[in-house]
Amino acid sequence: MALITYLPRNEDGIAAAIGILKQRFGERFQTGQAIRDQHGHTTTWILTQPPDAVVFPTETAEVTEIVKTCADHGVPVIPFGTGTSLEGHVNAPAGGICVDLSQMNQVLAVHAEDLDCVVQPGVTRSQLNTYLRDQGLFFPIDPGADASLGGMAATRASGTNAVRYGTMKDNVLSLEAVMPDGRVIRTASRARKSSAGYDLTRLLVGAEGTLGIITEITLKLHGIPEAMSSATCSFRTVEEACNAVIATIQMGVPVARIELLDTPMVQGMNGYSKLSLPETPLLMLEFHGSETSVAEQAETFGEIAADCGGSDFAWTANAEERTKLWQARHDGYWAALSLRPGAKGISTDVCVPISRLADCVTATQEKTAKLGFIAPIIGHVGDGNFHTLVLVDMEDDNEVARAEGFVSWLNDLAISMDGTCTGEHGIGQGKKPYLKKELGAATDDMAAIKAALDPKGIMNPGKIF
Structure with missing residues (x-):
């Protein structure tokens, strides 16, 4: 079984914090074994290390109250989004209080003219895109699972669209966060660029909850493309497929998605999603732009692929066919x-x-x-x-x-x-x-930052270091 460690527990502090928070939050504070296991459970092979309790705040002020209580008693705090992370991020190796942010799920503001929005951390990517659809906007980061945006920021998530739109670090303008002593900070304004001081936004994006709890996120948005087309192309070897990818990127074809599937993965998808793709290494692509440009991009890639040994190239702008193809990709697990x-x-x-x-x-x-x-x-x-x-x-x-x-x-x-x-x-x-x-040696500097901001070591202990 994957190796994990257990850290020393502060039994008296945990008991004291549970007593205070149970009285304060009532039914929104749970200590049942099943819900604790659920909040320590990961979608991978790492053993579950459940917290001692789970609390469900609805606003930043409540998160502050929880963190201050835990800080006063030296109790670990473990932020929780939807639990889709894969490396044991939500485990509680020293016990403590899990802060489930799922009820902080409001889209607070959309500034369509500025192409940005402000959301609470429990909003999921699909929830946000459903909310934005009638305004002609979308948020492009798509890790596959319907993760919470707070969790996506905390883990610096990426996904199928990253080749064109970047990762979470490229799409978060500003954060509000509750720090380990209960202070609330805002890391930046809504301006698209800034030279004002240290880049605390990018420090917290990817910190995995070890430096603070994200309670509000300002995100970049994009206009929904006029047209989209998807394509598939088969290759005899993975090397041929990778050569086609390199040539496509070098020629500046602005692909939105370009995914590689090896032969076993294609076999699995054909069976699970009822597809009939050739069972050899495969590239799946998506192109965004005008109707003319997406057709040109697909045709250009087809020529590149042919030069690299590709075959069975097919592309479509049909929305139903595209949706079926990418749903199969998201069901790859x-x-x-x-x-x-x-x-x-x-x-x-x-x-x-x-x-x-x-x-x-x-x-x-x-x-x-x-x-x-x-x-x-x-x-x-x-x-x-x-x-x-x-x-x-x-x-x-x-x-x-x-x-x-x-x-x-x-x-x-x-x-x-x-x-x-x-x-x-x-x-x-x-x-x-x-x-x-x-x-x-750079990890020593990371540890020094952690120690400076979280001297009691209560924020998601046992992760990263």
Whole structure:
């Protein structure tokens, strides 16, 4: 089983905080085992470490009250969005109070003329886009799961649209956050650029709740494109597909999405989503723009793909067909699980320069085959990021040990290629062993920032460091 650690518990402090917060929040403060397990549970293989209680605030002032109470008694505070993170971010290794922000789910303001909006952290990406639709606007970051925007900011989320629209760090203008001593700060204004002081916005984006709790987010928006088209193209090898990606990016084709699926992943999707794609390495793409430009982009990519050995190229602007295709992509996790019923999926991600992508993916395929694993690969290859889902019998200790060894090997491989151990999952608990390998002495400076802002160490302890 994936290694985790338990930290010392402050039993007296936890008991005192529970007594105070239970009296203050009543039914919005829960200590039942089932709800605690739910809020420690992760969608990966890392063991559940539940909190001692879960509280549901509805406004920033209540979050402040919770944090101050916990700070006074030295009790850990673990922020919780929708629980879709993959590296143990919401576990409570020292116990403590889970702050579930799902009831802070209001869109507070939309400034259509400025292409931005202000939301509470519990708003999900699909909720926001439904709210914005009649104004001709959308928020592009799409990690697949219907994650909360607070959680997406905290983990510096990414997704299928990142190659064109960037990640959360590129799309958050400002944050309101409750700091470890209960102070409320705002990191920036709504201005599109600023040279005013330290960039606290980007410090908190990706901090995984270890520096404060995000209670309000100002986000960049984009106009819904006039037209969209999607395309698929098959290749004989992953290397050919990666070469097509590199050529497409180098030629400046403004793809909105470009996803790589290896052969097992295509097989899983065909079965699970009732598709009939050729069962060889596949690229899925989406183009945004005017009706003319999306057609031109698709045709240009088709020519590039043909030069790289691509075949069965097809594109469509039909909304129903596009939706079916991308829904199948978003269901990739479940499609992969269908390849080995009863197995648990160990999802891990790395990111490398796109010039090394073919080498990294090919080496990964060879390694998993040598270990005897079914391990479908899917990736946001426009920026060099890919995911491997190793299907494991968790009752087989030998198999689990081999899977752990593979995950370690893959992270080391990516780092050796001048890449990163995580493109979008974050560090949490699962990636902690590799951060120091990747960044070296810089992690000491991160720890110094953590100690300065959170001297009692109460904000999501046991994560990142």
